[in-house]
Amino acid sequence: MTSEQLLITIIQPDIVWEDKAVNLQHYEDMIAGISGKKQVVVLPEMFSTGFSMAPENLAESMDGATVQWMANIALKYRCILGGSLMIEEESKYYNRFLWVQPDGRIGFYDKRHLFCYAREDAHYTRGETRQIVSVNGWRINLQVCYDLRFPVWARNKGDEYDVLLYVANWPTQRSLAWKTLLQARAIENMSYVVGVNRVGKDAFNNIYTGDSSVFSPLGELVWQHSGTEICHTVVLEREKVVKTRTDLPFLKDGDKFLLV
Secondary structure, eight states: OOOSEEEEEEEEOBOOTTOHHHHHHHHHHHHHTOOSOOOEEEOOTTTTTOSOSOHHHHOBOTTSHHHHHHHHHHHHHTSEEEEEEEEEETTEEEEEEEEEOTTSOEEEEEOSSOOGGGTGGGTOOOOOSOOEEEETTEEEEEEEGGGGGOHHHHOOOSSSOSEEEEEOOOOGGGHHHHHHHHHHHHHHHTSEEEEEOOEEEOTTOOEEEEEEEEEOTTOOEEEEEESSOEEEEEEEEHHHHHHHHHHSOGGGGSOOOOOO
């Protein structure tokens, strides 16, 4: 049975560079302060470290402390907790978007498009498959940062998903692209698009203004916040997705090519 509403809490933090303990404590304090029902809580890309190219020193296994922290938070607050971090598996490193449920089950998506401009491809292994998760009948396509620039990878081939969710460390100098592409992905896929970004400054003096955003299936701006930390809950309406696709059945006219 599909719920008529989906609550997504966006955490837009100032990440302390490569300091896991400080960052995780800060997130727990923010999550504890959420008033009302907690359903899905989303942290940005590489939330425990910042966008670091040092997985050899910082990556953890799926049994590691940060994954366990996520599981504990999900259980304690009875919510789904999502966000990406460095994971080591079979001597390879992944920028992995984890989807941790309160019952202990964990889904994940490995970032497909590695940011060569920052040499992410020299340190991490790219993912090969998409991941669409389900929450009370809502289908959510998990994506990470640079994936946003590649619309074929996010393409909604018919009625595959209802929400396209991006976690990111997207800097201020390219904020126009961030906001424009989030809106474009909503319009072309006729889905909600949620973008979760960070604020502050990293070790390379990159500035982040956040601009975490939610767009409707028509591309309308539902919510956006820039410049400061925030923990904010948005309510997505199932009827908005259904009505948009019923009134404007554009998805059925898409090209019939496949990803290989």
